[in-house]
Amino acid sequence: MNFNINETQSMLISSAKEVLSNKYDLKLINKRIDTKSNYLPGWKELQEQGFMGMLAKESIGGYGLSFHEFSLIMEVWGTYLCSGPIIENSIAGVLTLQKYNESKFSDILKKIIRNQYVITTPLSNQFYKKGNIPEIKKIKNKMYISGSLSKVPFFELSTHIIFIAKQNNNPKIIILPTNKINIEKVIFDLLGNKLVNIYIENNNISDDNFIGNDNNTHEIIDFMMNHMIISKCSEMIGASEAVLNKTIDYIKNREQFGRSLASFQSIQHKISEIFTLISETKELSRYLSKKINSNQKKYSSLLKIKCNESLNKIIWDAHQLHGAIGFTWDYGLHLYTRKILMNKSVLGDTEFHSKILLS
């Protein structure tokens, strides 16, 4: 039993903070929502620092970090409201390809690490909503894939997409280049990030496009989902910590009735509750990030439920403590509110995960 972060991990967190802390600008995120700009704080910075190879083995040019260490970086990513396909690239891309088909996808893996390829995936939507599964058909010894995929994040930034398809009603995991896929519709999330609905029309595919084999498809899907859920939770926890810090700064500096807001007991109690909720959620997340694998769906469901329910409470309490200033557009608290609200249903809401947890 050891709850400490070791020296290497502390250094990793510090360097991620150094790379990301000065790069995000709440005004520009506000502007992104207003103008639908492509502002992606943190994304290029992490790419330039070689972070796309975080989870890749050192033998293929990566950093060889553990998933636990990756999740610590995701906390930092969430703190600064960063945006970009980091989870898609690192989990659906590097971690999964490396684990299940390293030799087959060695070229793709190397190119992801060198920032030549970028991976996206609509897996969250497919997994949770159970819809939009493209179909693979065989015609004269050739395979073709057709069908829609909705709410694909960062599609225009990506060179490849990983998704679930079906062949004779059996699930398959497919990786496809994005250049021959048509965009049907563009939508935006609560933070102004672009998502697209796409249509794949009779794209010719081969064995090279299949990840895994007939025996391990379900295992790979679970592996990806478990890791993506914990990564997303780490990101949400980081955002919540930023909310806490912003709130503490505010109440320390704001005076009412001739004294600091922070000196009122009711305010102190509310801050203690927020801090305690974040602390317990973070400990659970950090612990599970060390333990997660493909066969532990209940672990990721447990954490997602905890994040969905606790972090939601934190954000509304933070608004109450901020008073009118937190109600304004320019102050930026609403950006964290939007992030946390939005992520309540990304990768499964509480009802969905309750069924898994109690199955």
Next chain:
Amino acid sequence: MLDTMFSEDDVIFKKELNSLLDKLLPINWDHYPDETDDFHWELSKKIKLSLSINNWIAPSWPKEYGGGGKEVTKAIILSETMAYRMSPGNDRFATRMIGPTILKYGTSLQKKKILSEITSGKVQWCQGYSEPNSGSDLASITTKGDYNEETETITINGTKIWTTLANRANRMFILVRSLPGSKRHQGLTFVVLDMNNKGITVNPIKNIAGKFSFNEVVLKDVKISSENIIGKLHEGWKIALDLLNFERSGIDYIGWAERCLDDLISYSKKNRLNKYEMIFDSGTFKKSVAILKADLESAKIMTYKAIWKKSVSDDIHMEPSMSKILATEINNKVHDYALEILKDKIGFIDEDPQNNFVQRILNHRLFFVSGGILAGTNEIQKNIIAQRGLGLPK
């Protein structure tokens, strides 16, 4: 779910402990341990002696004092498992309060005497902190402990209250005001005493669950020798606070909450919500239970962290307070939800065997009102987190 946090050796220990409890506890034992009840008390003594034979009363204490000499994880497992099994015989006043305090502040003679006595399984301790009218303000205590330099004795006069198990205990640790005229945290001394001393009267107080779990203790001219002072004369405040950090992990509440939740799930699988579905099959039930489970596991990990951190470092401020709040609150939440599910059956005592479960949950919920109050109310814990932990102004 957090089992993987434990080593293989820990898992074996848990298995062996459960086997021992299987032998000692009556079949289908599901009563909250109430050592004021004669049957429970006899059972408690028997279990303590059996734990002692295995050096399990304090598994992480040094062997020279009868401890197990093992990692702190064994102590976590012992407390959590005994709470889950609702077993009497886990004297938290001894093993989780005065014991660790003696290990840290006691003289070698005190260590040998007090710790060895605890691990023998033959004593029961109680805590003399609260006083009438002192409420949550521990520093306001008025019980006098007049020190006589010539005879090297302390004479204690005053009243302690809400003293759990004082009517069973043969040892007490107590905070007294030893420096006449001193204020607040100054001039306090931490002492231990034998409850068989002359001048001690114990008056049981009936609690809302109808049990006599706590007491008023009147001390009149109780004389003890200076050998019973822990630390230095007039410097007991720091020791008293440190003891509270040992007390506040809340690990028992985690065990009780988990047991209640497991039993509720089991009940929901055997009982119908309506003529079409079992309670367990209801989506609302599943969602509520899943949220409780998530809260329980995260509270549990915080209690583990508090105990672990206290075992490796003195630099600990917020963890015991956080874990105490989380553990007591989740225990109440779980029992509240169980009562919500059982609401139509509360208030009637009939011969339906299921009614035992209903009555048990009701009695436990009433008893657990105390969780958020004792060891420093949860509001006091929030003050500690805000002021000592987060640096907000006092």
